[in-house]
Amino acid sequence: MEETVFRKFDVKEEVRAIVRELQGKTAIVTGGGRGLGFSISKALSNAGANVAVIYPPFEARPEQQIRELRQAGVRASAYEADVTNKESVHIAFDNIADDFGNLDILVNNAGKMSETLLVDMEEQEWDSIIETDLKSVFLCCKAVLPHMLRNRSGVIINIASQLAYKGGRRLTHYAAAKAGVIAFTKSLALETAADGIRVNAIAPGPLVTDMTRPFMKDENWLKAKEESVAMGRLGTPEEVAPSVVFLASQAASLYTGQTLLPNAGGVML
Numbered sequence: 001m002e003e004t005v006f007r008k009f010d011v012k013e014e015v016r017a018i019v020r021e022l023q024g025k026t027a028i029v030t031g032g033g034r035g036l037g038f039s040i041s042k043a044l045s046n047a048g049a050n051v052a053v054i055y056p057p058f059e060a061r062p063e064q065q066i067r068e069l070r071q072a073g074v075r076a077s078a079y080e081a082d083v084t085n086k087e088s089v090h091i092a093f094d095n096i097a098d099d100f101g102n103l104d105i106l107v108n109n110a111g112k113m114s115e116t117l118l119v120d121m122e123e124q125e126w127d128s129i130i131e132t133d134l135k136s137v138f139l140c141c142k143a144v145l146p147h148m149l150r151n152r153s154g155v156i157i158n159i160a161s162q163l164a165y166k167g168g169r170r171l172t173h174y175a176a177a178k179a180g181v182i183a184f185t186k187s188l189a190l191e192t193a194a195d196g197i198r199v200n201a202i203a204p205g206p207l208v209t210d211m212t213r214p215f216m217k218d219e220n221w222l223k224a225k226e227e228s229v230a231m232g233r234l235g236t237p238e239e240v241a242p243s244v245v246f247l248a249s250q251a252a253s254l255y256t257g258q259t260l261l262p263n264a265g266g267v268m269l
Helices: 011-022 035-047 063-070 084-102 122-151 172-195 217-226 235-250
Strands: 028-029 050-054 076-080 105-108 154-159 195-202
Touching: 011 122, 028 035, 028 084, 028 122, 035 050, 035 105, 035 235, 050 063, 050 084, 063 076, 076 084, 084 122, 105 122, 122 154, 122 172, 122 195, 154 172, 154 235, 172 195, 195 235
Parallel strands: 028 050, 028 105, 050 076, 105 154, 154 195
Antiparallel strands: none
């Protein structure tokens, strides 16, 4: 009987391959100046990618964060944009293309969360979450696609949430937006696969971030989140960011229309 030959897997060499592969690539990270977005920006820069950080008009320019990204020996710059506004998004993406050249990787990370029972929710709150967490994904993909289609290559990674699968009390707007992100990801993947573009999503569980810290002051909220996942703890942005680097690399060459779930066992599919 002929002996089966398996491919030898060298972890160090695989990591080196990803670094070599992402060198010279340009990654755009929305909301990339803080929280999960900054951890993603750092992971991509450490893997050799140049990083364009998009930050919102209501935040200070992330100068210190940009300096930290440059310490990895890559190019990094920050661009102000309202990701819910078409004109603002297109201006930012055009400026990034002028400064960096090809646009190779887009990470749609910008988002926000609030908690309100639907019976008490005002239309303005619903619209605000849907625009920031879902419409922004549409606008940023629209802005980057002409560049990727022209090059017949590119990677889009959309940050969703495990709540897209399980829902959440007081989170109908947020869960609906994140479920929309996953459905959007699958649909765009179907539209662009033949053009060499891969589109995937990441749906983390509860994380310790700037967005969740205000809620963590409530011990009951924190206990409920910890008990909602099999590992019994909140994750960190640094534990999610490597999934982005993987999806951005050719190690994920067969992944499109997929959602990775780094969620400590909160949802198991």
